[in-house]
Amino acid sequence: MPHSASACSIRPATAADVSAIRAVASVAFPATYGAILTAAQMDYMMAWMYAPQSVAAQMTDDGHRFFLAEDAGGRPIGYVSVGPAEGADCELHKLYVLPAWQGRGVGSALFATALQWARQEATGATRLVLHVNRHNAAQRFYRRMGMVIERSGDFDIGHGFFMNDYIMVRPLHDDGPTPERTTHSQNHC
Numbered sequence: 001m002p003h004s005a006s007a008c009s010i011r012p013a014t015a016a017d018v019s020a021i022r023a024v025a026s027v028a029f030p031a032t033y034g035a036i037l038t039a040a041q042m043d044y045m046m047a048w049m050y051a052p053q054s055v056a057a058q059m060t061d062d063g064h065r066f067f068l069a070e071d072a073g074g075r076p077i078g079y080v081s082v083g084p085a086e087g088a089d090c091e092l093h094k095l096y097v098l099p100a101w102q103g104r105g106v107g108s109a110l111f112a113t114a115l116q117w118a119r120q121e122a123t124g125a126t127r128l129v130l131h132v133n134r135h136n137a138a139q140r141f142y143r144r145m146g147m148v149i150e151r152s153g154d155f156d157i158g159h160g161f162f163m164n165d166y167i168m169v170r171p172l173h174d175d176g177p178t179p180e181r182t183t184h185s186q187n188h189c
Contacts, residue, residue: 013066020076028096080110092123
C-alpha cells in the first residue's frame with residue numbers, strides 16, 4: 001500500500017520507525033494543541049502516547065497500523081495510525097503532519113492510506129471512527145474527507161485530564177467524498 005509522489009512518499013512503519021514517529025509528534029502535537037490544552041496535559045499525553053515503549057506497544061499489542069510520510073530526502077513529515085475497534089468500527093487513532101507540510105496534500109494522502117487499509121484489512125468493519133478535540137481546527141479537514149460528527153464525549157485519561165472530543169464517523173464503503181475524489185490524490189503529497 002505504499003504511495004509515492006515527487007514531494008513525499010508513504011510507507012508502512014515498523015518498530016525501527018518509533019523514533020521518527022516520536023520526532024514528528026514532538027513538533028506536530030504541540031503545534032496542534034498549544035492553544036487548546038494546558039502544557040501539563042500536553043506533557044502528560046506526549047508521555048502517555050509517545051514514550052518509545054508506548055508507540056512500540058501500540059504497534060504490537062494494540063494492533064495499530066502506522067504509516068509514515070517522508071519527504072523526497074527520506075525525512076519523516078507525518079504519520080497516521082489506524083486499527084480495529086469495537087463492533088463494526090475501525091478507528092483512525094492518529095494523523096499528524098509537520099506544520100511546514102500542512103496544506104500540501106500529505107494529510108489527505110495519509111487519510112487515503114488509512115481508509116484503504118481499513119477497507120482491505122479491517123475484517124467486518126463498516127465505519128471509520130475518529131476522536132477529535134472539539135476545538136481542533138482539523139475538524140474541517142476530516143469533514144472534507146467525508147467524516148461527520150456523530151456525538152461528543154469527555155473521556156477521562158487519568159491524572160485529572162480529559163479529552164473533550166467529537167466522535168466523527170464515515171462509512172468505509174460509500175460513494176461520498178473520499179480523499180481520492182478531492183483535489184489531492186492519495187498518491188500525491
